Amino acid sequence: MAGVNKVILIGNLGKDPEVRHLDNGAAVANFSIATTESYKDRNSGERVDQTEWHNIVLWRGLAEVAEKYLKKGDSVYIEGKLRTRSWEKDGVTRYTTEVVGDQMTMLGNKKSDGGGQSSGYEGNQGQSQAAAPAASQTPDTNSEMDDLPF
Amino acid sequence: MAGVNKVILIGNLGKDPEVRHLDNGAAVANFSIATTESYKDRNSGERVDQTEWHNIVLWRGLAEVAEKYLKKGDSVYIEGKLRTRSWEKDGVTRYTTEVVGDQMTMLGNKKSDGGGQSSGYEGNQGQSQAAAPAASQTPDTNSEMDDLPF
Amino acid sequence: MAGVNKVILIGNLGKDPEVRHLDNGAAVANFSIATTESYKDRNSGERVDQTEWHNIVLWRGLAEVAEKYLKKGDSVYIEGKLRTRSWEKDGVTRYTTEVVGDQMTMLGNKKSDGGGQSSGYEGNQGQSQAAAPAASQTPDTNSEMDDLPF
Amino acid sequence: MAGVNKVILIGNLGKDPEVRHLDNGAAVANFSIATTESYKDRNSGERVDQTEWHNIVLWRGLAEVAEKYLKKGDSVYIEGKLRTRSWEKDGVTRYTTEVVGDQMTMLGNKKSDGGGQSSGYEGNQGQSQAAAPAASQTPDTNSEMDDLPF
DNA sequence: TTTT
DNA sequence: TTTT
Numbered sequence: 001m002a003g004v005n006k007v008i009l010i011g012n013l014g015k016d017p018e019v020r021h022l023d024n025g026a027a028v029a030n031f032s033i034a035t036t037e038s039y040k041d042r043n044s045g046e047r048v049d050q051t052e053w054h055n056i057v058l059w060r061g062l063a064e065v066a067e068k069y070l071k072k073g074d075s076v077y078i079e080g081k082l083r084t085r086s087w088e089k090d091g092v093t094r095y096t097t098e099v100v101g102d103q104m105t106m107l108g109n110k111k112s113d114g115g116g117q118s119s120g121y122e123g124n125q126g127q128s129q130a131a132a133p134a135a136s137q138t139p140d141t142n143s144e145m146d147d148l149p150f
Numbered sequence: 151m152a153g154v155n156k157v158i159l160i161g162n163l164g165k166d167p168e169v170r171h172l173d174n175g176a177a178v179a180n181f182s183i184a185t186t187e188s189y190k191d192r193n194s195g196e197r198v199d200q201t202e203w204h205n206i207v208l209w210r211g212l213a214e215v216a217e218k219y220l221k222k223g224d225s226v227y228i229e230g231k232l233r234t235r236s237w238e239k240d241g242v243t244r245y246t247t248e249v250v251g252d253q254m255t256m257l258g259n260k261k262s263d264g265g266g267q268s269s270g271y272e273g274n275q276g277q278s279q280a281a282a283p284a285a286s287q288t289p290d291t292n293s294e295m296d297d298l299p300f
Numbered sequence: 301m302a303g304v305n306k307v308i309l310i311g312n313l314g315k316d317p318e319v320r321h322l323d324n325g326a327a328v329a330n331f332s333i334a335t336t337e338s339y340k341d342r343n344s345g346e347r348v349d350q351t352e353w354h355n356i357v358l359w360r361g362l363a364e365v366a367e368k369y370l371k372k373g374d375s376v377y378i379e380g381k382l383r384t385r386s387w388e389k390d391g392v393t394r395y396t397t398e399v400v401g402d403q404m405t406m407l408g409n410k411k412s413d414g415g416g417q418s419s420g421y422e423g424n425q426g427q428s429q430a431a432a433p434a435a436s437q438t439p440d441t442n443s444e445m446d447d448l449p450f
Numbered sequence: 451m452a453g454v455n456k457v458i459l460i461g462n463l464g465k466d467p468e469v470r471h472l473d474n475g476a477a478v479a480n481f482s483i484a485t486t487e488s489y490k491d492r493n494s495g496e497r498v499d500q501t502e503w504h505n506i507v508l509w510r511g512l513a514e515v516a517e518k519y520l521k522k523g524d525s526v527y528i529e530g531k532l533r534t535r536s537w538e539k540d541g542v543t544r545y546t547t548e549v550v551g552d553q554m555t556m557l558g559n560k561k562s563d564g565g566g567q568s569s570g571y572e573g574n575q576g577q578s579q580a581a582a583p584a585a586s587q588t589p590d591t592n593s594e595m596d597d598l599p600f
Numbered sequence: 601t602t603t604t
Numbered sequence: 605t606t607t608t
Contacts, residue, residue, distance in 0.1 A: 075557070077460060077527075107460075107558070108557070
């Protein structure tokens with residue numbers, strides 16, 4: 001069935017990434033980023049900031065890059081897809097929607113002396129290999145993912 | 151401040167849209183669309199379809215277009231932003247992530263004799279007005295949204 | 301370093317794709333698609349259609365899919381990147397900007413009895429393999445591209 | 451008919467923007483941004499950077515923001531659409547493809563003390579008004595565009 | 601929980 | 605013409 005499921009975000013990390021390493025060696029990073037939208041309230045005329053939080057999941061190479069280079073407050077570009085998971089708690093089914101990233105570009109942080117893209121990293125774009133081997137999520141580096149649930 | 155929150159989906163409606171009309175006249179449409187991703191399982195080598203469901207919210211003109219023209223099974227392009235709402239039920243806080251659409255293009259349905267883009271509709275693109283007045287979500291048609299929560 | 305170069309198009313083919321097969325076996329497809337934007341002229345109040353043509357280039361598996369399944373008039377979703385080539389003609393340097401596609405989803409044609417996504421094909425999305433082997437542009441199927449200029 | 455024409459770029463300005471002010475008061479900014487893709491050459495195994503240049507056009511409020519805040523070397527997020535113009539020179543028809551931006555987010559520059567999003571600006575997102583009046587390109591602020599060719 |  |  002023809003389908004497109006794409007998310008593009010630029011936001012700031014609320015905390016440092018949490019990275020787990022699975023038994024098979026695969027790394028998984030979880031963190032949240034905030035995107036803020038500014039608009040003028042139609043009644044008061046005052047400026048309002050509305051912040052949205054997004055749960056990001058990165059696998060393997062991208063998770064390792066996040067572990068090494070991303071920290072609280074950093075600005076990052078994430079491209080990926082939406083995935084909603086369900087889980088039970090106290091007999092109640094709950095749902096969590098996450099963005100599973102397949103591209104990432106670091107956009108710098110406010111404390112660095114150089115700022116901007118000085119700490120830039122970019123995941124695989126299109127059909128090319130990223131320079132950092134660990135950063136690729138293309139199939140040929142994913143032999144370890146066989147027993148992952150997706 | 152710097153933030154981007156963008157979602158791009160092409161999928162099929164699971165049911166007809168549910169459209170409510172608020173007291174102030176604004177229409178709100180809710181429906182889900184499925185995006186299906188096909189991949190070959192790395193162990194079995196078999197083809198697997200993974201379907202993801204997305205909750206779509208449309209306001210005003212786009213909601214009215216959805217009410218008139220979209221129905222179960224139709225294929226549609228939706229562009230919008232992620233928004234996570236929280237709500238209480240049985241003393242438990244739950245979260246729902248939705249895609250608030252600001253662009254829509256109908257891509258046809260499999261039963262029409264014409265199919266494809268014959269029933270095409272397109273929301274406002276860039277700075278232009280859509281031909282159908284009801285389909286615009288640009289600010290100048292939104293004076294009725296003053297008391298909406300966003 | 302930090303860079304993003306992404307194009308997302310939904311449009312109709314102006315002609316059947318032209319597909320060449322290089323000596324090394326790689327296929328290359330070229331075709332144009334039209335995207336039409338409707339807006340109301342601010343002076344006359346009349347509806348105006350503005351059509352934009354985009355030069356699409358597909359390589360290898362996607363080119364073969366295009367050769368087999370795409371034809372004049374078909375609607376297609378293309379995701380890719382911008383690339384501007386320069387070439388000489390009569391001593392004048394000319395430039396052509398193309399969209400090099402890495403994802404494609406067929407959206408049907410208006411003449412098919414089924415229309416819509418019945419003829420759907422989807423390139424590789426994220427880290428998964430497309431079902432049709434020929435349709436993948438992931439690195440592990442690209443050993444033949446070694447002597448291509450990108 | 452149904453069409454989508456969307457470009458998303460993150461890159462660095464090659465020079466300061468050139469901004470013209472039309473007789474009717476509308477501002478137009480032109481500048482180029484570079485996006486660089488890194489990949490490992492399949493033969494030599496060496497890392498290669500491929501840079502692509504994109505011609506950006508901004509109108510009205512976004513042009514004024516560019517004039518005030520963007521300069522050579524800055525990193526910027528641009529969202530817009532592709533437009534190809536033709537023009538005559540020495541009896542030869544030439545074509546130029548540009549990205550007409552409708553969203554912009556400044557991502558900082560390497561020399562700022564704060565870097566990152568300190569100089570952040572964001573155009574209108576979705577249906578909200580940007581806080582800076584000059585930054586909006588929504589129709590209700592575009593009465594001056596009546597005699598522009600698009 | 602971030603950022604401006 | 606930028607950036608890392």
